[in-house]
Amino acid sequence: MILPKRTTIYDIAKKLNLNASSVSRALANNSNVSEATRDLILKTAKELNYKPNRIASNLRKGQNQTIGIVVPRINQNYFSNVIAGIEEITYQKRYNIIICQSNESYQKEVECINTLVNQQVSCIVISTSADFAKDDHLQAVLDQGIHLVQFDRVAPNLDTHKVLNDTQEASMEAVSHLINQGYHRIALLEGPQNLSIFRERKAGYLEALRKYNLPINEDLMIENAWTKELGEKATEMLLDLPNPPDAIFASTSDFAALGVLTVAQKRNIKVPQQLGICGYANESFTEITNPPLTTIDQFSNKMGKAIANLYFEEIKNKQISTSRKIVNIKPELIIRASSQKNKI
Amino acid sequence: MILPKRTTIYDIAKKLNLNASSVSRALANNSNVSEATRDLILKTAKELNYKPNRIASNLRKGQNQTIGIVVPRINQNYFSNVIAGIEEITYQKRYNIIICQSNESYQKEVECINTLVNQQVSCIVISTSADFAKDDHLQAVLDQGIHLVQFDRVAPNLDTHKVLNDTQEASMEAVSHLINQGYHRIALLEGPQNLSIFRERKAGYLEALRKYNLPINEDLMIENAWTKELGEKATEMLLDLPNPPDAIFASTSDFAALGVLTVAQKRNIKVPQQLGICGYANESFTEITNPPLTTIDQFSNKMGKAIANLYFEEIKNKQISTSRKIVNIKPELIIRASSQKNKI
DNA sequence: TTGTAGGCGTTATCAA
DNA sequence: TTGATAACGCCTACAA
Numbered sequence: 001m002i003l004p005k006r007t008t009i010y011d012i013a014k015k016l017n018l019n020a021s022s023v024s025r026a027l028a029n030n031s032n033v034s035e036a037t038r039d040l041i042l043k044t045a046k047e048l049n050y051k052p053n054r055i056a057s058n059l060r061k062g063q064n065q066t067i068g069i070v071v072p073r074i075n076q077n078y079f080s081n082v083i084a085g086i087e088e089i090t091y092q093k094r095y096n097i098i099i100c101q102s103n104e105s106y107q108k109e110v111e112c113i114n115t116l117v118n119q120q121v122s123c124i125v126i127s128t129s130a131d132f133a134k135d136d137h138l139q140a141v142l143d144q145g146i147h148l149v150q151f152d153r154v155a156p157n158l159d160t161h162k163v164l165n166d167t168q169e170a171s172m173e174a175v176s177h178l179i180n181q182g183y184h185r186i187a188l189l190e191g192p193q194n195l196s197i198f199r200e201r202k203a204g205y206l207e208a209l210r211k212y213n214l215p216i217n218e219d220l221m222i223e224n225a226w227t228k229e230l231g232e233k234a235t236e237m238l239l240d241l242p243n244p245p246d247a248i249f250a251s252t253s254d255f256a257a258l259g260v261l262t263v264a265q266k267r268n269i270k271v272p273q274q275l276g277i278c279g280y281a282n283e284s285f286t287e288i289t290n291p292p293l294t295t296i297d298q299f300s301n302k303m304g305k306a307i308a309n310l311y312f313e314e315i316k317n318k319q320i321s322t323s324r325k326i327v328n329i330k331p332e333l334i335i336r337a338s339s340q341k342n343k344i
Numbered sequence: 345m346i347l348p349k350r351t352t353i354y355d356i357a358k359k360l361n362l363n364a365s366s367v368s369r370a371l372a373n374n375s376n377v378s379e380a381t382r383d384l385i386l387k388t389a390k391e392l393n394y395k396p397n398r399i400a401s402n403l404r405k406g407q408n409q410t411i412g413i414v415v416p417r418i419n420q421n422y423f424s425n426v427i428a429g430i431e432e433i434t435y436q437k438r439y440n441i442i443i444c445q446s447n448e449s450y451q452k453e454v455e456c457i458n459t460l461v462n463q464q465v466s467c468i469v470i471s472t473s474a475d476f477a478k479d480d481h482l483q484a485v486l487d488q489g490i491h492l493v494q495f496d497r498v499a500p501n502l503d504t505h506k507v508l509n510d511t512q513e514a515s516m517e518a519v520s521h522l523i524n525q526g527y528h529r530i531a532l533l534e535g536p537q538n539l540s541i542f543r544e545r546k547a548g549y550l551e552a553l554r555k556y557n558l559p560i561n562e563d564l565m566i567e568n569a570w571t572k573e574l575g576e577k578a579t580e581m582l583l584d585l586p587n588p589p590d591a592i593f594a595s596t597s598d599f600a601a602l603g604v605l606t607v608a609q610k611r612n613i614k615v616p617q618q619l620g621i622c623g624y625a626n627e628s629f630t631e632i633t634n635p636p637l638t639t640i641d642q643f644s645n646k647m648g649k650a651i652a653n654l655y656f657e658e659i660k661n662k663q664i665s666t667s668r669k670i671v672n673i674k675p676e677l678i679i680r681a682s683s684q685k686n687k688i
Numbered sequence: 689t690t691g692t693a694g695g696c697g698t699t700a701t702c703a704a
Numbered sequence: 705t706t707g708a709t710a711a712c713g714c715c716t717a718c719a720a
Binding site: 350352353354364365368369372396397398399400401402403404405 | 696697698699700
């Protein structure tokens with residue numbers, strides 16, 4: 001492909017009988033250049049339609065004004081909102097973002113990290129894939145001298161900057177709310193327990209049961225129920241129990257909660273009278289189900305902004321090895337009709 | 345910030361008493377290097393944890409293996425699906441994507457374009473903002489020797505590669521379907537008419553009315569009704585008419601259609617018996633409203649893949665000025681209960 | 689205030 | 705098959 005040659009600082013310099021370094025200084029607009037020549041340079045730069053070559057600049061300066069982001073799926077509400085939040089801040093700071101998706105595969109996650117390292121990004125922001133196994137690849141990022149911020153799904157044993165939801169407390173609150181509404185046999189839909197966030201949500205559930213002296217029943221805790229379909233299957237199982245639950249906390253996602261609701265409607269079980277439901281994530285559809293779903297808002301957009309701000313304010317100019325900062329965004333229980341037995 | 349120095353090809357060369365150019369050749373793994381030395385080089389590269397510096401490589405090669413994407417909002421279902429589709433392909437080709445959002449602002453769109461041009465991306469993929477005014481900034485991209493692919497919301501007068509839905513035909517089909525279901529006073533919720541896709545959707549609506557010899561009524565066409573709230577307001581107005589519509593085609597979005605449904609429910613108007621509804625975009629929630637919404641699937645993920653494939657197969661190695669390719673992805677009418685009066 | 693020169697890490701060309 | 709060298713476009717000591 002033949003590209004029309006771009007104008008460089010040399011072209012500007014030549015036209016004005018100046019040296020390229022003067023042009024560089026003028027365009028950086030901080031150093032010592034006489035006002036006259038600076039104006040002249042800026043004027044001809046515009047005339048010649050000069051666009052700075054960031055690649056060259058980055059190579060010279062040894063850094064890329066870019067933040068790399070790795071998420072399981074770009075087109076999942078939660079993650080796209082986090083990304084949008086990050087972008088809002090990075091844009092103001094004239095940083096770029098490069099986005100990769102791991103597709104919930106550890107293997108691809110490793111490859112994504114490699115790409116970003118090769119691109120010399122200044123910082124990598126990551127939420128790990130579901131089949132997260134080891135954290136060597138993340139350690140390697142730090143070893144390469146690249147900043148690392150983990151969010152949401154984090155490697156618990158790796159001491160890095162993190163932006164988290166207090167997911168255990170939120171789960172505790174949700175289950176406590178169900179109990180206070182008069183539900184006493186509360187089932188749990190669990191996510192993959194290799195991810196700490198799902199372990200924490202389970203811990204919150206157990207904590208609430210203990211707090212209210214309710215029995216802990218293994219039959220009521222269903223593993224890996226984190227899609228609508230798996231939520232449906234789990235619900236079928238639960239409702240077929242000799243002693244079925246009177247409420248289900250879909251700690252994995254609102255999609256699972258939707259699965260619960262679907263099965264309840266199919267079986268003509270009244271929600272919330274006969275079955276209470278609580279989901280997780282405050283997906284937009286939870287408002288419009290019938291009845292609307294109680295759920296937990298994670299403030300994904302705010303998390304994104306927190307991640308970016310953490311980088312610019314606390315991390316950017318520090319050494320890799322110092323001071324890990326943990327930011328906690330408090331999630332919020334959104335109480336809707338699907339769990340309000342008392343109100344009926 | 346003090347970075348631990350990365351290993352370069354020189355480090356490898358020094359260790360092996362070779363020249364950097366040999367190392368470069370070995371790593372590029374195509375040119376003429378003896379197998380023995382190549383193996384040696386690859387081995388020590390791994391030992392020294394060598395990571396290629398893509399920035400330097402890109403500078404030297406005068407091209408960035410990166411595609412820049414500009415969309416109104418990252419966290420809108422349609423766009424995040426398109427992006428996910430693009431990423432699937434670019435990832436295989438070892439390209440990166442840089443994503444910017446214009447936030448529906450023309451001003452920010454121009455700035456995004458500039459950033460991407462400065463980053464020397466190989467190609468810019470764009471869907472314009474709602475207050476799209478001029479296409480100078482897009483023309484400028486081409487003038488800079490950067491490939492341009494427009495999708496969905498395109499500048500109609502700018503002759504570039506485009507990936508489109510045949511939105512007029514889809515609208516025509518949708519309205520024809522409503523007519524065939526027995527609705528005869530069909531209202532239209534319009535999007536901003538400065539965007540060609542919304543003009544086309546209106547054209548499809550008018551085409552269907554003409555085809556079936558139905559009168560065209562200005563009162564039934566509501567401008568700028570493209571959010572849930574605006575959809576609600578528009579519906580209130582329409583239902584207050586002396587001669588209200590018996591169906592509403594929310595050509596702008598499913599969110600607007602949801603607004604229609606909300607107002608209908610509030611007024612105890614039965615859907616689809618008394619009011620037919622059709623939305624646009626096949627958002628995930630349309631399946632679970634009560635009744636489920638008839639809508640149009642745009643195959644956003646497929647569009648994303650088509651965009652990326654178009655670039656790699658048709659554009660990448662050609663000159664900017666030659667052969668504009670237009671790819672049409674046929675959208676599909678998804679018929680659900682909200683428009684099926686006949687079935688009742 | 690301006691000019692000179694060297695280098696960031698690669699790759700491409702030419703010569704050996 | 706390998707080595708030497710220049711160049712991609714920019715920035716920054718240092719000298720003038």
